[in-house]
Amino acid sequence: MSTELIKVTINGQEFAVEKGARLIDVCREQAFNIPSFCYYQDLALQASCRMCLVRIEKMPKLQTSCTITCTDGMIVTTQSAEIEKAQRAMGEFLLANHPLDCPVCDRGGECELQEMIFDWGDVEERFVESKNATPEKFLSPIVANDPQRCILCKRCTRVCDEWMGEDAIEAGNRGVNTVIGTYGGWLDCSQCGNCIEVCPTGTLLDGTYRHETRPWELDQTISTDTYSSDGMQLSIGSRGGRVHRIVARDRYVDGLNGEFLDVKARFGHGFVNHEERIKTPLIRYKKGGKLIPTTWDEAIHFVTNKFKESGNNVGVVASPRLTNESIFTLKRFAKEVVGSENYTISDVEDLAPFFNNLSVPLATHKEIRHAKTILLIGGEPEEEQTFTAKQIRQAVRNGGAKLIIVHDTPIRLTAQASQFIHVNPKSLDAFALAFADKSDKTILSKIGAAQSEIDDLLKLIGESEGDFIIMFGRDLSAEAQAVLANVAGNFASEKRRVLLHPLPLYNNSVGANDMMAGRKSLSDVLINSTALLIGGSLSKPSALTDGFLSRKDFIVVQEMFETATTEFADVVLPAASFAETDGTFTNNTGFVQRVRQAVEPVHQAKADWIITSMIAREMGVDFGYNFSAPAAFRTLADSIDAYAGLRYPHLKDESKPVQVKHPIAGKKDLSKETDALRRGVEAMPETNEKIIGTPKVGHKLHRLTTMTSKTAQFHLLAHGNPKPENLLVSPLVQFNLDGTPRVEEKAEAASAGDRISDVKRTAGVTLDGKV
Amino acid sequence: MEIKAIGCEPLQLKRVHLENSHTLKVYQENDGYKWLKKAMEMSPDAIIGEVKASVLRGRGGAGFPTGMKWSFVPKDSPKQKYIVCNADESEPGTFKDRYLMERDPHALIEGMLIAAFALNSQTCYIYTRGEYKYLIDIMDEAVEEARAANLVGKNILGSDFSCEVYTHTGAGAYICGEETALLSSLEGYRGHPRMKPPFPAVEGLYASPTVVNNVETLTAVPQIIEMGGISWRDLGTEKSGGTKLWSVSGHVKKPGVYELPMGYADMERFILEDCGGMLRDDKKLKGVIPGGSSVYIMRANDVIGKKVLMDYEGLVAAGSLVGSGGFIVIDETVDIVDSTKNLTEFYKHESCGWCTPCREGTDWLVKIFNRIAEGNGRPEDAQLILDLCDNIEGKSFCALGDAAAWAIQGAIKRFPEDFKPYLNGQKTTSTEPEARKF
Numbered sequence A: 001m002s003t004e005l006i007k008v009t010i011n012g013q014e015f016a017v018e019k020g021a022r023l024i025d026v027c028r029e030q031a032f033n034i035p036s037f038c039y040y041q042d043l044a045l046q047a048s049c050r051m052c053l054v055r056i057e058k059m060p061k062l063q064t065s066c067t068i069t070c071t072d073g074m075i076v077t078t079q080s081a082e083i084e085k086a087q088r089a090m091g092e093f094l095l096a097n098h099p100l101d102c103p104v105c106d107r108g109g110e111c112e113l114q115e116m117i118f119d120w121g122d123v124e125e126r127f128v129e130s131k132n133a134t135p136e137k138f139l140s141p142i143v144a145n146d147p148q149r150c151i152l153c154k155r156c157t158r159v160c161d162e163w164m165g166e167d168a169i170e171a172g173n174r175g176v177n178t179v180i181g182t183y184g185g186w187l188d189c190s191q192c193g194n195c196i197e198v199c200p201t202g203t204l205l206d207g208t209y210r211h212e213t214r215p216w217e218l219d220q221t222i223s224t225d226t227y228s229s230d231g232m233q234l235s236i237g238s239r240g241g242r243v244h245r246i247v248a249r250d251r252y253v254d255g256l257n258g259e260f261l262d263v264k265a266r267f268g269h270g271f272v273n274h275e276e277r278i279k280t281p282l283i284r285y286k287k288g289g290k291l292i293p294t295t296w297d298e299a300i301h302f303v304t305n306k307f308k309e310s311g312n313n314v315g316v317v318a319s320p321r322l323t324n325e326s327i328f329t330l331k332r333f334a335k336e337v338v339g340s341e342n343y344t345i346s347d348v349e350d351l352a353p354f355f356n357n358l359s360v361p362l363a364t365h366k367e368i369r370h371a372k373t374i375l376l377i378g379g380e381p382e383e384e385q386t387f388t389a390k391q392i393r394q395a396v397r398n399g400g401a402k403l404i405i406v407h408d409t410p411i412r413l414t415a416q417a418s419q420f421i422h423v424n425p426k427s428l429d430a431f432a433l434a435f436a437d438k439s440d441k442t443i444l445s446k447i448g449a450a451q452s453e454i455d456d457l458l459k460l461i462g463e464s465e466g467d468f469i470i471m472f473g474r475d476l477s478a479e480a481q482a483v484l485a486n487v488a489g490n491f492a493s494e495k496r497r498v499l500l501h502p503l504p505l506y507n508n509s510v511g512a513n514d515m516m517a518g519r520k521s522l523s524d525v526l527i528n529s530t531a532l533l534i535g536g537s538l539s540k541p542s543a544l545t546d547g548f549l550s551r552k553d554f555i556v557v558q559e560m561f562e563t564a565t566t567e568f569a570d571v572v573l574p575a576a577s578f579a580e581t582d583g584t585f586t587n588n589t590g591f592v593q594r595v596r597q598a599v600e601p602v603h604q605a606k607a608d609w610i611i612t613s614m615i616a617r618e619m620g621v622d623f624g625y626n627f628s629a630p631a632a633f634r635t636l637a638d639s640i641d642a643y644a645g646l647r648y649p650h651l652k653d654e655s656k657p658v659q660v661k662h663p664i665a666g667k668k669d670l671s672k673e674t675d676a677l678r679r680g681v682e683a684m685p686e687t688n689e690k691i692i693g694t695p696k697v698g699h700k701l702h703r704l705t706t707m708t709s710k711t712a713q714f715h716l717l718a719h720g721n722p723k724p725e726n727l728l729v730s731p732l733v734q735f736n737l738d739g740t741p742r743v744e745e746k747a748e749a750a751s752a753g754d755r756i757s758d759v760k761r762t763a764g765v766t767l768d769g770k771v
Numbered sequence B: 001m002e003i004k005a006i007g008c009e010p011l012q013l014k015r016v017h018l019e020n021s022h023t024l025k026v027y028q029e030n031d032g033y034k035w036l037k038k039a040m041e042m043s044p045d046a047i048i049g050e051v052k053a054s055v056l057r058g059r060g061g062a063g064f065p066t067g068m069k070w071s072f073v074p075k076d077s078p079k080q081k082y083i084v085c086n087a088d089e090s091e092p093g094t095f096k097d098r099y100l101m102e103r104d105p106h107a108l109i110e111g112m113l114i115a116a117f118a119l120n121s122q123t124c125y126i127y128t129r130g131e132y133k134y135l136i137d138i139m140d141e142a143v144e145e146a147r148a149a150n151l152v153g154k155n156i157l158g159s160d161f162s163c164e165v166y167t168h169t170g171a172g173a174y175i176c177g178e179e180t181a182l183l184s185s186l187e188g189y190r191g192h193p194r195m196k197p198p199f200p201a202v203e204g205l206y207a208s209p210t211v212v213n214n215v216e217t218l219t220a221v222p223q224i225i226e227m228g229g230i231s232w233r234d235l236g237t238e239k240s241g242g243t244k245l246w247s248v249s250g251h252v253k254k255p256g257v258y259e260l261p262m263g264y265a266d267m268e269r270f271i272l273e274d275c276g277g278m279l280r281d282d283k284k285l286k287g288v289i290p291g292g293s294s295v296y297i298m299r300a301n302d303v304i305g306k307k308v309l310m311d312y313e314g315l316v317a318a319g320s321l322v323g324s325g326g327f328i329v330i331d332e333t334v335d336i337v338d339s340t341k342n343l344t345e346f347y348k349h350e351s352c353g354w355c356t357p358c359r360e361g362t363d364w365l366v367k368i369f370n371r372i373a374e375g376n377g378r379p380e381d382a383q384l385i386l387d388l389c390d391n392i393e394g395k396s397f398c399a400l401g402d403a404a405a406w407a408i409q410g411a412i413k414r415f416p417e418d419f420k421p422y423l424n425g426q427k428t429t430s431t432e433p434e435a436r437k438f
């Protein structure tokens, strides 16, 4: 869209609008109400509901304002008897076969059809014939479908196609018999639930929330996703201390992700009120003994005495799932309470080398959507950073961006790519080296790529104008990430801006890196300390199997669930989940966003930063927060440069997120890193065996209700019985209606009676068990 | 079945009576493919100029000037250009294209090739309805014959003009006759219409410039090249050039395909003399639907003694449209409520379901017609039906909704006496099963 202004007259008033602007948007910006159902910004135009009719001078018929591009001198009327008649007529048509069962509809109270008809008031019922009946059904255990309420706006099929690239649902049949359905009966897709979210009526419904409450009985709390590093904004619907559902409906929340969420963010909230949450503090008085319930006073007292004995040998580990406030408080505990330099993050991925070598700023998701060129090296955003994946897809589909993927696996997004450089397994580091040091031609044979492919890539970048975004996955080593972050700036030119986008795994990976500056490595901390305070659980299995934990004198774990880590704990302190806490997460674009308490902490749980502060106070150090999250945030903001001056009031509006500016390092000498990469390349075998076949999104098997925010990654589910507790969310495993796995050989794992602890063992997850 | 020209030399029907008229041999013996040769010696602009001069208007129903449509194709577009023949012929009452393809397939191929040459296209598609499978076999055979004679394919007649002709069948949906739905179907998608603009001439098949023309439109092209645009035009009138095929059905003695010069006078003579008069001598003419089911029905007294001219302007003046030339003659035994109910069911059945007014409106209207047929009509139903038609007309996504509205509006406005008893609760009295089927 150019910034050239043209004149448009609406209802007699003249406006200067941007050339190319869409009439419906312009009218709405000027507060002229235009009803619509099928129009949805940034989706393909549909023009099928015919609600948005307006009169444009010199045009023969009423026109759909959703399809009209403003032209200079256009004269538009949005309100007249003729227009009102037409709009009411469309409403009347939509209600003709509609069952009018709002009183039993889960969308009642937040239905756009209901709202529009109510706004008109006196709708005469002229339809006296009998309504066509179509039975309701489940498309999958979490997507319920009541076709009779459908107005065929096809927002659902468009988001499935355009956002998800899944194309799992489509309209079937014809005319008035048209229904939204699946290919072959059972919804074979990533179960993102976006079709449910965008559905303006009660047709597609959250199967896990069926008939639980009326929407208006829910308290809506705007918060941040606790799974992905994209920092998606969502609204937690809670009532009576329970989280009932999570949505991103624009009537409740207006964040960077719009109405987009994924299966984890939307449906993976069953852990909050799960029966297996740790209810009270627990003490294991004797190594090898049992964890025994106790009071907070007793537990804090016990911990204090033990930590005092250990002195500065206490190590501190924080999960990157925790809020900035909690991670920062854990670091303060190490430095100010036990005087230890042994503090770290439990994540195996170290983001410090990346952030210390930034040569250009981080991209925002909006910038990704409007980028002209995107280079993705490794990673699996469709599974791990789903919103980023959606932005990439739309940049290509709707924005004509060029996508270049360098990967050892042909992930699904390669279908969208202008260029796919298929490298040998585990050779992404080597590629990073080749990309940074174009003089070294020996590397290519090790990566299994041809010089011409690299030339094409560089040509494509060289010719590109507009924003060029480089993103890379966790499958690149810290050294490789450092090198790429540092060379990115070389591609900038007058016509081309370069931006970086990291793809870390956890909701607060970036915040954890910021909070825990100056940290030691996890293994150093585990080796060098005799006692440990662990916020969350460890996610690195080797750290456990190596027997580190079993050799410690004393271990305190702040957790929501009993996990493999708490098996080594002497004291377990019940921690609050993200839904029970106030705080902040920092996402992969540097946005600091609020986490808000939706429900009271369950049982005796407390926010992690409060637990840590309580121990500190008992040990004689008052952090001065006075148990106020805003105060905790103020303290951290004042001690970390990038966050300087930030306060909660600045973070109030989720539609205007605040980006912390990570310092841009100048050109640096990275010979140490490149040498390390080179040694890695030298050690690589000469091979040309490629990974073929595109993996389905997801790797492990989980039960929806037992998914915690630790849950690594997963995909779908599906068990015949549409009760959420029977939903298996898995990766490569999909289930038939009868509960048998679709892909036999992948079918280890959970049978219908599994609990969290079983799933943890069978699927090898949940070592890291808390928010 | 009568197939003849009246008031002019047969042009469209020139060869259809000949034995083996579908073969290349017979076609070429009758000057076939001569006009392609002639066209290939002309400049593309000159060809388009002749078509413009001929005032040929699209014979598919909308009557859009063909030469103008062709000139909308952007010449400098680097994209492929496509010629698509709309042989879906699904408008109730229309069956002329079928005769042309069955008896004179090479005329269509020649017409398409001339269009392709004029528009710098290398690919032509013939899209027919699923029920016309047997025509596709005839067309395929003709294409193969033409290919063997170097008339289709690479370097046609030794020139550097190459052009392929492909055939494709839909699954038998009325909506796939609408040009943009046809293109969706041709691409393999559901037969949904697409937004206009962009018009097919700019962004059609595979988002490339595409000309969609009816069979009869394309078979007229070689005639225009032969005679020159002006002479062809002068067969008809200044604004409605050339000759036109009418598919005559209903209560006449000689139903069939008739070729008339545009501006033929008059409709009364056409029905009562040319078509052999009323099927049963004792039954009077009640009405005519002159242009396929989608146009306004005419009352007998708007025909008899009115000297209605059979061309675009004449029919508009008489309160209807040429449409596709599906000429349905109705005698006094027909209950217009019953026949309109039947048509409404057709539109409901064929509504693609994309847009609200047509999808829900046609379903609702069928329910109302069913109700009144069962004796549950109410006086206010006439107003309700008209209001629903008004709410569909001009508000639907494509012209199918408009067509449904016109068919019903025409009937209820022009035959109120047929509706009146029903609206007072009378049951259907139709004992004439044939009346339900046209």
Ligand SMILES: Cc1cc2nc3c(=O)[nH]c(=O)nc-3n(C[C@H](O)[C@H](O)[C@H](O)COP(=O)(O)O)c2cc1C
Residues within 6 Å of the ligand: B057, B058, B059, B060, B061, B062, B063, B064, B066, B086, B087, B088, B089, B090, B091, B174, B175, B176, B177, B178, B179, B180, B212, B213, B214, B215, B217, B218, B398, B399, B400, B403
């Ligand atoms: C519902 C509907 C059905 C149509 N069916 C046909 C058809 O069967 N054959 C046809 O040639 N045109 C049909 N048309 C008209 C086409 O959309 C289009 O105008 C025509 O193919 C253009 O060719 P022409 O300019 O040669 O007439 C139909 C239009 C509508 C709205």
Ligand code: SF4
Residues within 6 Å of the ligand: A143, A156, A159, A160, A161, A164, A166, A167, A168, A169, A187, A189, A190, A191, A192, A193, A194, A195, A196
């Ligand atoms: S859940 Fe997501 S992927 Fe599945 S059908 Fe709905 S939008 Fe498509």
Ligand code: SF4
Residues within 6 Å of the ligand: A149, A150, A151, A152, A153, A154, A155, A156, A157, A180, A195, A198, A199, A200, A201, A203, A204
């Ligand atoms: S299911 Fe919902 S979103 Fe999809 S077409 Fe129907 S009303 Fe629209």
Ligand code: SF4
Residues within 6 Å of the ligand: B175, B193, B350, B351, B352, B353, B354, B355, B356, B358, B359, B396, B397, B398, B399, B400, B401, B402
């Ligand atoms: S008017 Fe609407 S529903 Fe009817 S055929 Fe056209 S697009 Fe489909």
Ligand code: FES
Residues within 6 Å of the ligand: A035, A036, A037, A038, A039, A046, A047, A048, A049, A050, A051, A052, A053, A064, A065, A066, A067
């Ligand atoms: S919003 Fe414009 S037609 Fe639906």
